[in-house]
Amino acid sequence: MKFRRQYGVDAFVVDFYAPRCKLAIEVDGDSHFSAHGLAYDCERTNCLAKFGIEVIRFTNKEIFEQIEAVVAAIVAAVRRRQPPLAPPW
16 A cells, blocks of 8 residues: 655645545644644544545554554554455456
8 A cells, every 4th residue: 555645635734645545644743632733633534534534643652652553553444444456357
């Protein structure tokens, strides 16, 4: 699965995006945990959902301390959202 970095969708830019399965990955730092940050993230997620895009989020801490679990979650999301293969005929 190919991912693009800093991909624009409508008025938003997602950290990583896999167009084939419409999966966005966000890496959240401290600014995302304020009241304003949480409200903004909710607005973004709702907007992206209108395009059929699922957003999964990970904290910086998860990336650095639990990378195996992060990779497993991404693989599971890709498998869940991957479109079926077209028949060969």
